Amino acid sequence: MDWLFSFPHMDDASLRDLKKAIDEGFRGFTRAYGDGLEAIFEPLQHFLIWSERFMTQTPWPIILLLIAAVAWFASRNWKIVAGTVVTLLLIGYFDMWDDTMKTVSMIFVCTVLSIVVGIPIGIAMSRSDRVQNIVNPVLDVMQTMPSFVYLIPVVMLLGIGKVPGLIAVVIYAIPPMIRLTNLGIRLVDKDVLEAADAFGSSNWQKLKNVQMPLALPTIMAGTNQTIMMALAMVVIASMIGVQGLGQPVLKAISNQYFTLGIFNGLAIVGIAIIFDRVSQAFGARLQKHREVVHG
Amino acid sequence: MKELFASTCLAAAMLTFGNAAQAANCGDVTIASMNWQSAEVLASLDKFILNEGYGCNAEIIQGDTVPTITSMTEKGQPDIAPEGWVDLLPDVVNAGVANGKLVVASTVLTDGAVQGWWMPKYLADAHPDVKTIDDVLKHPELFPDPEDKSKGAIHNGPQGWGGTVVTSQLYKAYGGEAANFTLVDTGSAAGLDGSIAKAYERKEGWVGYYWAPTALLGKYDMVKLDYGVPYDAAEWKRCNTVADCPDPKKNEWPKDTVQTLVTKAFSERAGEDVMGYLNKRAWSNDTVNKLMAWMTDNQASGDDGAKHFLEENEAMWKEWVSPEAAEKIKAAL
Numbered sequence: 001m002d003w004l005f006s007f008p009h010m011d012d013a014s015l016r017d018l019k020k021a022i023d024e025g026f027r028g029f030t031r032a033y034g035d036g037l038e039a040i041f042e043p044l045q046h047f048l049i050w051s052e053r054f055m056t057q058t059p060w061p062i063i064l065l066l067i068a069a070v071a072w073f074a075s076r077n078w079k080i081v082a083g084t085v086v087t088l089l090l091i092g093y094f095d096m097w098d099d100t101m102k103t104v105s106m107i108f109v110c111t112v113l114s115i116v117v118g119i120p121i122g123i124a125m126s127r128s129d130r131v132q133n134i135v136n137p138v139l140d141v142m143q144t145m146p147s148f149v150y151l152i153p154v155v156m157l158l159g160i161g162k163v164p165g166l167i168a169v170v171i172y173a174i175p176p177m178i179r180l181t182n183l184g185i186r187l188v189d190k191d192v193l194e195a196a197d198a199f200g201s202s203n204w205q206k207l208k209n210v211q212m213p214l215a216l217p218t219i220m221a222g223t224n225q226t227i228m229m230a231l232a233m234v235v236i237a238s239m240i241g242v243q244g245l246g247q248p249v250l251k252a253i254s255n256q257y258f259t260l261g262i263f264n265g266l267a268i269v270g271i272a273i274i275f276d277r278v279s280q281a282f283g284a285r286l287q288k289h290r291e292v293v294h295g
Numbered sequence: 296m297k298e299l300f301a302s303t304c305l306a307a308a309m310l311t312f313g314n315a316a317q318a319a320n321c322g323d324v325t326i327a328s329m330n331w332q333s334a335e336v337l338a339s340l341d342k343f344i345l346n347e348g349y350g351c352n353a354e355i356i357q358g359d360t361v362p363t364i365t366s367m368t369e370k371g372q373p374d375i376a377p378e379g380w381v382d383l384l385p386d387v388v389n390a391g392v393a394n395g396k397l398v399v400a401s402t403v404l405t406d407g408a409v410q411g412w413w414m415p416k417y418l419a420d421a422h423p424d425v426k427t428i429d430d431v432l433k434h435p436e437l438f439p440d441p442e443d444k445s446k447g448a449i450h451n452g453p454q455g456w457g458g459t460v461v462t463s464q465l466y467k468a469y470g471g472e473a474a475n476f477t478l479v480d481t482g483s484a485a486g487l488d489g490s491i492a493k494a495y496e497r498k499e500g501w502v503g504y505y506w507a508p509t510a511l512l513g514k515y516d517m518v519k520l521d522y523g524v525p526y527d528a529a530e531w532k533r534c535n536t537v538a539d540c541p542d543p544k545k546n547e548w549p550k551d552t553v554q555t556l557v558t559k560a561f562s563e564r565a566g567e568d569v570m571g572y573l574n575k576r577a578w579s580n581d582t583v584n585k586l587m588a589w590m591t592d593n594q595a596s597g598d599d600g601a602k603h604f605l606e607e608n609e610a611m612w613k614e615w616v617s618p619e620a621a622e623k624i625k626a627a628l
Contacts, residue, residue, distance in 0.1 A: 016594055030496050049442055148485060155489030156496065159441045160481055239453075239483040241490075247454065247480055254455020 030156050041163045048109055048162040052243075055101040063101065064088055071274070075281030083277070087270040096245065096267045103234055103244035104271055110166055110230045114174040115223060122181025122222075123207065132182065139175040147172065147236050155240055165242030173230040180222030184215030220283030224276060231272045321351040321565045325373035327358040328597065332587050333508045334378035337403065339597035340604060341377050341576075344612070347627035348620030349569050355597075364388060367558050368396045374561035375573065378403060382551045391556075398562040400555040400573040406580045407550030409519060410458050410506040412449070412465070414438075416516035417498055427521040428465070428545075431502055432474035438500040440477050447476040450490055450503025453483045457536065462504040464535045464543040479503075491515060507580040513588025522547040568617050575615045582608070602628065 009015070055063060064085065071084045091100050125132045147168055154164040188211050196210045212219075238246025245264050252261030324345055328338035338355050345351040356373055358366075360380050366372060368391035381388045381399075391397035412428060418437065425431055431438065435447030449466060452459040466478045481487040487503070488511055494501035495515040502520070505512065526547040534540035555573055562570055582604075590600040605612060605628055613621050 019594060020592065027496060030493070034493070034497055045442070152485055152489050155486060156493050159493050160479070160486050160490045161441055240486045241480060241482045243480070247482070250482065251454035254453070 026153060026156070034157050037157055038159070041158060044113075044166065045161075045163050048106070048166060051105045051109055052102055052162075055105040056098055060092065060097060067274075071278050074278045074285070076285060077281055080277050080281055084274045087274055091267050091270060094263055094267075096248075096264060099243070099245045099248060099264070100267055100271060103231075103246070103268070106162070106165065106169070106237070106242060106244055107227065107230050107234075107271070107275070110169045110173060111223070111227050113166070113170055114177050114226045114230070117170075118174045118177030118222070118226070119181050119219070122178045122219075123185065125178065125182040126185035126211075135178065139178060142171050143175050147233075148239075151236075151240055160241035162242060164240050165237035168240070169230050169233040169237055172233050172236075173226045176225035176229065177222045180218050180225070181215070184218030184222075185211045187218065188214045216287055217283065220279070220286070224279050224283070227275045227279060228272060231268055231275070234268060321345065321349060321561075321569050324351050324353040324375065324561070324565075326353055326355050327363045327367075327373045327376045328355045329359060329363070329378060330357065332510060332590060332597075333404075333583050335597035336583075336586060336590065336600035336604070337377040339601035341375060341573075343598075343601050343605065343627075344572065344616060344620070344624060345569065348616050348624045349572070351569070360384070364391075364556060367391065367556060368394070371396065371558045371560050374558050376556040379554050379556040380408070380551055381554050381556070388556070395559050398557045398559055400557050400570070401575060401577045402552065403555045403577050404508065404553040404580060404583070405577045406507075408506065408508070408553050409548075409550055409580060410461075410504070411522075411548045412462070412502060412520045413505045413512075413517040414500075414502045414520060415495055415498075416518050418500060419518040427523040428469050429523050431520060432469055432471060432476060435475045438476075438502045440479065443477070445475075447474070448479045448502075449476050450479050450481050450487060450501065452487055452504045453481060458504050458506065460538045461535055461548065463538070464540065465546070465548075468535070468543040468545050491517075508583035508587065510584070510587035510591040512580075513584030513586065514591065568620065572616050572620070576612075578611070582611070 010018075067088065068081050068085050071081045072078075075081070088100075091097060121135065125135050150171070151164065151168055154167055158164050158167075192210060192214065193206065196206045201209070234242075234244060235246040235249050238244060238250055245268050248260055248264040249268075251257065252264065326338045326341050326345075328335050342353040342355055345353040358373070358376075360383055363373065363376050364379060364384060364387055367376060368387060379388070388397065388399075392399060412431075414425070414431065419425065422434070422437065425434060425437070432447075435445075438447040438449070440446045440448035449462070449471060451462045451466075463478060466472075466476070471478060479490075481490055481503075487505070490503070491501060491505070491511060492515070493499075505517065507519075522545065524545045524547060526549050527544070528549070530544050530546050531549065534543045535546050555576070557565075557570070557573060565573075586600055586604050589595070589603060590597075593599070595603065605624065609625075612624075616624065
């Protein structure tokens with residue numbers, strides 16, 4: 001009756017051999033292709049380093065003005081601009097400017113990358129059920145797999161630092177972008193598409209002039225979620241050597257420095273709110289603009 | 296929580312074994328296994344040798360350093376702590392020895408537990424002139440920072456470790472910044488291990504904080520750097536271990552003493568043979584590193600590790616035990 005109470009499992013020796021074989025295989029892969037893969041990611045790393053240097057080495061008043069200007073052009077709302085400036089001044093006053101700029105630079109690159117990669121995948125998913133059936137489980141894995149499970153192999157391949165951090169953040173942050181692009185396009189009214197067909201639109205025209213504009217509110221929600229999830233990954237990314245606000249948070253956790261933890265945690269919340277309000281306002285303005293054209 | 300669990304285990308073990316074991320020879324013995332690999336395999340080894348070689352009835356119980364040693368001085372249980380990090384609680388150990396509750400047996404890790412700055416062996420072989428921290432700081436090109444190839448990188452441990460603070464202070468003391476080196480925060484134990492594994496698999500330059508005995512150092516051969524100065528205990532306490540201290544000086548990283556602790560009661564009833572074994576049994580970090588690397592590679596338990604050690608290192612353990620016991624152990628394998 002023994003088999004009833006302990007689940008019949010693969011015998012220990014073969015299980016160990018299997019694990020060893022996979023580990024060895026991965027190590028062999030690292031040795032053989034690690035350098036090549038690193039070379040592929042080199043431009044990305046340069047971009048990340050350049051972006052961080054720009055944010056940290058430019059005099060702070062210029063960066064502050066720049067961020068305020070971006071906030072103004074995106075939102076055209078002086079309240080949002082004032083809130084942004086005050087938040088940044090407070091962050092700077094509490095001596096978190098450098099770390100915050102490093103985090104902003106990282107989040108910015110991650111968000112751009114997620115949008116650039118995510119939207120085409122979302123479009124492809126919306127056009128074919130087969131693609132959707134393949135991509136959906138992949139997205140499930142990306143969202144639920146504990147980060148450290150794939151971070152250690154990534155560190156073995158690319159070393160510690162910005163690029164593995166970027167990969168970790170993008171893996172976690174890109175699914176809402178893809179899912180909501182897909183959903184937005186699929187939710188476009190069939191009658192509208194029929195009308196576009198009747199006017200003789202090509203597929204590209206339909207996508208560019210009908211589906212994307214109508215899906216825009218959903219896509220903007222996706223962008224917003226992507227930014228928020230990227231910020232949530234800041235602390236995890238700092239566990240593989242990404243600099244920024246995550247490191248003081250880790251330090252605070254391991255030393256029980258409550259104040260340090262709360263300050264840096266609030267700084268993360270602060271920039272999250274800035275990113276959120278500015279991108280929301282931009283999205284809203286974008287749609288208003290479209291309505292005027294159609295109206 | 297872990298400590299609570301450990302003390303619960305201890306309490307349970309005491310109920311079970313506390314009153315037994317007045318029999319001739321050694322009878323029932325409790326051996327404390329700690330929750331890290333080297334202590335686990337050592338406890339398994341002691342259990343195997345005592346059971347097979349000396350006819351004891353040894354049992355392993357789980358514990359952690361502080362609750363185990365405290366319980367040994369207060370309650371006289373468990374009987375043996377094979378890997379006691381006595382520097383962690385010198386007061387308890389000294390008081391225990393003074394009051395006749397504890398007996399210190401062998402210094403089981405002959406090299407002590409070593410922390411410091413390490414570099415890969417292949418690099419040391421290729422550049423035999425690089426031996427000390429000062430030598431390393433002369434060659435930033437050998438240890439390139441992945442994010443800025445013009446600089447060298449020293450890999451630090453994660454925030455919150457004692458070793459991380461010391462590494463930062465040594466970086467200051469040896470003038471790392473002036474030597475064009477950056478201090479890389481690896482963020483976590485996994486990040487630190489990963490950076491070593493990556494460098495090693497591709498034979499790249501690496502220098503940074505690590506410690507022995509560990510499975511990683513068994514798998515990847517590393518060389519510890521010299522400090523170029525003798526150990527200065529007062530300076531060490533004043534500045535090298537204090538995170539905010541502004542003017543650290545060059546200093547050597549002291550070793551932690553790791554000894555086998557035995558309760559006085561057990562040492563009296565166990566007999567000369569058993570105590571002779573416990574007084575002699577000791578191994579170098581190199582041996583432990585290799586053994587742990589084998590265990591990690593084979594995902595082996597402490598018992599498997601102990602058996603593997605006994606099979607592979609007969610010459611070493613024969614020195615520790617009496618000839619009759621050696622025969623019995625050999626037969627049991």
